[in-house]
Amino acid sequence: MTSTHCGKEAELARPIIIDTDPGIDDAVALLLAFASPEFDIKGVTVVSGNVALEHTVRNTLQVCELADRRDVPVYPGCTRPMLRDPVYGLFSGQGGLGKTELPPPTMTVRETHAVDYLVAALTDAARAGEPVTLCTLGPLTNVALALAHTPRIRDGIESIVMMAGAFRELGNRSISAEFNILVDPHAAHIVFEAGIPIVMLPLDVTHQAMATPARIDAIRAVGNPVTDVVADILTFWDRKDSKRFGGRGGPLHDPLVLDYLLAPEHYGSDEARVWVEHSSELLMGHTVADFWGKTGEKPNAKVVLKVDADAFFELLGRRLAKYARG
Amino acid sequence: MSPLPVIIDCDPGVDDAVAILLALASPELEVLGITTVAGNVAGALTAKNARKVCELAGRRDIGVFAGCERPLLRPQIFGKYKEGGGLAGDTLPEPTMPLGSSHAVDFLRAALAAPRPVKVTLCTMGPLTNVAVALARDPGLAARIERIVSMGGAFTALGNRSPAAEFNVLADPHAAHVVLRSGVPIDLLPLDLTFQALATPEWLSGIEEIGRIGIVVHRLLTYFDRSDLARFGRPGGPLHDPLVIASLLWPEIFSGQSAWVGVDLAGRRTLGHTCIAWGGAGGRAANARVLTQVDSAAFFLRLKERLVLFVQGVSGTRE
Numbered sequence: 001m002t003s004t005h006c007g008k009e010a011e012l013a014r015p016i017i018i019d020t021d022p023g024i025d026d027a028v029a030l031l032l033a034f035a036s037p038e039f040d041i042k043g044v045t046v047v048s049g050n051v052a053l054e055h056t057v058r059n060t061l062q063v064c065e066l067a068d069r070r071d072v073p074v075y076p077g078c079t080r081p082m083l084r085d086p087v088y089g090l091f092s093g094q095g096g097l098g099k100t101e102l103p104p105p106t107m108t109v110r111e112t113h114a115v116d117y118l119v120a121a122l123t124d125a126a127r128a129g130e131p132v133t134l135c136t137l138g139p140l141t142n143v144a145l146a147l148a149h150t151p152r153i154r155d156g157i158e159s160i161v162m163m164a165g166a167f168r169e170l171g172n173r174s175i176s177a178e179f180n181i182l183v184d185p186h187a188a189h190i191v192f193e194a195g196i197p198i199v200m201l202p203l204d205v206t207h208q209a210m211a212t213p214a215r216i217d218a219i220r221a222v223g224n225p226v227t228d229v230v231a232d233i234l235t236f237w238d239r240k241d242s243k244r245f246g247g248r249g250g251p252l253h254d255p256l257v258l259d260y261l262l263a264p265e266h267y268g269s270d271e272a273r274v275w276v277e278h279s280s281e282l283l284m285g286h287t288v289a290d291f292w293g294k295t296g297e298k299p300n301a302k303v304v305l306k307v308d309a310d311a312f313f314e315l316l317g318r319r320l321a322k323y324a325r326g
Numbered sequence: 327m328s329p330l331p332v333i334i335d336c337d338p339g340v341d342d343a344v345a346i347l348l349a350l351a352s353p354e355l356e357v358l359g360i361t362t363v364a365g366n367v368a369g370a371l372t373a374k375n376a377r378k379v380c381e382l383a384g385r386r387d388i389g390v391f392a393g394c395e396r397p398l399l400r401p402q403i404f405g406k407y408k409e410g411g412g413l414a415g416d417t418l419p420e421p422t423m424p425l426g427s428s429h430a431v432d433f434l435r436a437a438l439a440a441p442r443p444v445k446v447t448l449c450t451m452g453p454l455t456n457v458a459v460a461l462a463r464d465p466g467l468a469a470r471i472e473r474i475v476s477m478g479g480a481f482t483a484l485g486n487r488s489p490a491a492e493f494n495v496l497a498d499p500h501a502a503h504v505v506l507r508s509g510v511p512i513d514l515l516p517l518d519l520t521f522q523a524l525a526t527p528e529w530l531s532g533i534e535e536i537g538r539i540g541i542v543v544h545r546l547l548t549y550f551d552r553s554d555l556a557r558f559g560r561p562g563g564p565l566h567d568p569l570v571i572a573s574l575l576w577p578e579i580f581s582g583q584s585a586w587v588g589v590d591l592a593g594r595r596t597l598g599h600t601c602i603a604w605g606g607a608g609g610r611a612a613n614a615r616v617l618t619q620v621d622s623a624a625f626f627l628r629l630k631e632r633l634v635l636f637v638q639g640v641s642g643t644r645e
Contacts, residue, residue: 168482175608176601275489280593288595290489292557 013040014133014158014261017121019077019114020254021049021138022059024092024233028316029137029254030060031226034067035319038262042121042132043073045114049138049183050089051096053079056138059096061105066226067323070107077114077142081184084284089179091237091250098236100229118146122156131158133261137254139180140164144187147194154196161260163253164188165202165274165287167303177285178203185278185285192276198301200274201260202287205267206253209309211237213248219317226323259312260304266315268306271299329356330574331444333437335393335430336567337365337452338375339405339412340546345451345567346376347539348629350383351636352575358437358446359389361430365452365497366405367412369395372452375413377421382542384640386423393430393456397498400597405493406486407550414549417542434460438470445472447574448510451567453494454478458501461508468508475513475570478502479587479600481616483517488598492517495589496598503589512614514587515569516600519580523569523622524562533630537637572625573617575632579624582617586610 016039020026033039044064046057057076064072080086093099110117125132134157136143143160146153166178173179181188192198211234220231237250245251260267272289280286289303332355336342349355360380362372373392380388396402405412426433434456438446448471450457457474461467479502480492487493495502506512525547534544552563573580586603588610590596606612 167484170481170602175603176599273489275595277590277593277596280590280596282588283590283593283596283599283601286490286593286596286599286601288490288599289484291484292554295489 013038015040015042015125015130016133016135017042017045017118019045019047019134019136019138019142020060021047021056022063023050023056023089023096023138023254024098024237025252025254026050026137027059027063027097027233028230028252029258030063031067031230032255032258032316032319034069035322036258036262041072043075043117045075045077045118045142047077047114047138047142048079048086049180050092052088053077055096057109058105061107061109062102065105065107066102066229074109075112075114075117076109078145081139081141082144082186084184087173087183090173091239093236098233100232100236102229114142115145115149118142119150119153122146122153123150124156126153126156131156133158134160135257136160136162136164137257139183140187140191141184144190147190154194157196159197159199160191161199161257163201163206163257165200167202167204167287167289169203169207171286172203174285176283178287181276181287182285185276188276189278192274192300199260199304200301201256201304205304205307206256207245207251208307209252209256209312210245210247210249211252215249215313219320222317222321223325224321224323225326227320230320255316256307256312259315263311263315266308266311267304269302269304272301272303273297273299274301274303329354330447331356331358331442332447332449332574333358333361333434335361335363335448335450335452335456336376337363337367337372338379339366339372339452339567340414340549341565341567342451343375343379343413343546344543344565345571346379347383347543347636348568348571348632350385351632352571354575357388359391359426359433361391361393361434361456363393363430363452363456364395364402365494367408368404369393371412373425374421377423377425378413378418381421381423382418382539389426389433391426391428391430391433394459397453397455398458398500400499403487403497407552410549414546417545417549430456431459431463435464435467438467445470447472448474449570450474450476451570453498454501454505455498458504462504468510471510473511473513474505475515475573476505477515477520477566477570479514480517481600481602483521485599486517490596491598492600495600499589499591499598503591506587506589506613513573514614514616515573516616519617519620520564520566520569521558522620523565523625524558524560525565526562529626529630533633536634539633539637543633568629569620569625572629576628579621580617581619582615584612585614585616586612587614587616
């Protein structure tokens with residue numbers, strides 16, 4: 001990959017910050033972002049989520065190096081949710097990238113804490129009148145703490161596009177809650193009440209994007225070192241739960257956040273007022289939406305409910321094919 | 327076969343009214359009594375409305391017992407369509423038949439405890455306050471109930487009275503919790519099911535042609551326009567409660583599966599939300615059979631047929 005930080009393309013590229021907790025689907029999302037000149041990636045902030053922070057940070061660095069993007073600044077963030085004890089993911093394996101062992105990273109993280117970086121970068125963005133799109137792929141702890149610290153950073157945020165929540169789809173980490181929200185429902189509440197434009201991609205849409213064996217085969221057939229790794233980790237990602245998903249494969253949640261920005265035409269969405277439940281233990285992290293304006297409250301999120309999964313996987317394959325052959 | 331003994335616990339409510347008519351029109355069921363509860367409208371009105379419906383059906387002999395006037399713990403809420411007293415204003419005349427002398431809870435306790443060859447099936451169409459108070463007062467009653475068939479809850483359908491909750495559960499979530507953990511076999515009919523049964527304008531105009539009961543049913547169901555095109559994609563309001571009776575009469579047009587169902591009692595946004603673990607997954611033992619599919623065309627066809635036969639029977643014997 002050549003750097004995308006020069007020339008006309010970069011001028012038109014959308015400035016983004018990716019907040020992430022790799023995580024297998026986070027890794028694929030990062031690889032999609034790195035291969036997309038439409039993005040000007042200002043930084044990657046890392047949070048505890050699928051696995052503990054030491055692992056999510058290491059995985060982020062390894063993925064940057066796999067993509068030959070040692071130039072990306074990586075900021076380690078919060079080590080645990082705001083109030084609750086951490087819960088970790090179930091499907092990313094002990095280290096967070098399945099059974100795949102990437103070489104130990106040689107690049108290092110930035111010394112700035114992710115929350116401090118978000119505050120500074122978004123303050124600058126607000127001042128410059130060049131708001132940044134925040135792509136969140138994990139629990140919202142870093143973002144919530146930045147907003148709590150300096151609320152006016154909202155002016156530096158174009159929108160937050162997040163993988164989060166579940167409505168008609170039942171939960172994945174509890175019977176009624178999606179993982180990213182469940183891990184830190186209080187952080188999610190802060191973000192949803194902040195008055196920032198939000199696009200959320202809940203399980204309702206991500207469960208339509210199944211990394212089936214056939215789709216993984218198509219990625220593997222590209223035959224570069226990146227697609228080899230992606231095919232391996234997605235094979236590990238298989239839920240083997242045909243009863244729930246109607247076939248083999250795992251839902252490729254996080255890359256949809258990037259694909260949504262690259263190709264909004266792949267998606268269908270509804271505006272809704274969304275709330276995060278954070279006081280009931282039974283429903284902890286459950287997201288509630290008023291899709292039909294029955295409460296009279298103004299929508300605070302665009303809820304993405306449909307994806308053209310074939311078009312998404314086709315674009316993902318094309319982008320991953322841009323990585324150099326080994 | 328001897329008819330199935332049932333007690334109807336309800337809060338009429340126009341769909342409750344149609345449910346009562348369907349039950350009284352069905353020789354497969356023996357309605358032992360009707361207990362009423364505050365819900366769609368205040369308790370005094372539901373007790374009156376149930377009698378209006380019995381009189382419409384020519385069944386002044388049915389015992390109607392007024393029950394709890396408030397939910398167990400939460401502040402009271404009524405239905406979205408409470409205007410007009412619950413049964414479309416003066417569509418039906420004031421009832422002259424008396425209320426039963428017992429409180430609904432005491433009638434339930436006595437009727438359930440009485441020895442009989444077949445245990446009673448309890449059909450609930452409103453908030454579960456009466457049933458919960460009866461079970462809390464006398465937990466042994468649980469073993470005396472054949473089954474509770476209950477309209478309540480919402481899963482993938484999302485809520486109706488709040489974004490997260492279905493009305494009957496939202497109106498008394500603590501009562502629903504008591505009933506769901508009682509150990510009584512429960513058939514639950516959530517919005518996911520009842521939203522499939524929309525009373526379309528075509529069906530309603532057909533029903534109007536079958537005589538007085540048809541005209542009344544038409545008026546009850548058109549007093550408010552319950553259509554929600556944005557939500558349902560086609561005209562027609564959901565006919566929730568009659569499905570409870572229909573599931574007893576025609577189980578073959580329903581399908582469902584067992585699940586653990588919980589009720590939220592603590593949430594700020596999720597109070598009364600029902601959550602579900604299909605098959606009782608995750609160490610939670612199934613506590614209900616949740617009905618998820620109904621052949622709506624068959625239901626409306628059979629409901630109309632029943633009412634036609636009933637109108638003919640009533641006019642043949644009583645007019």
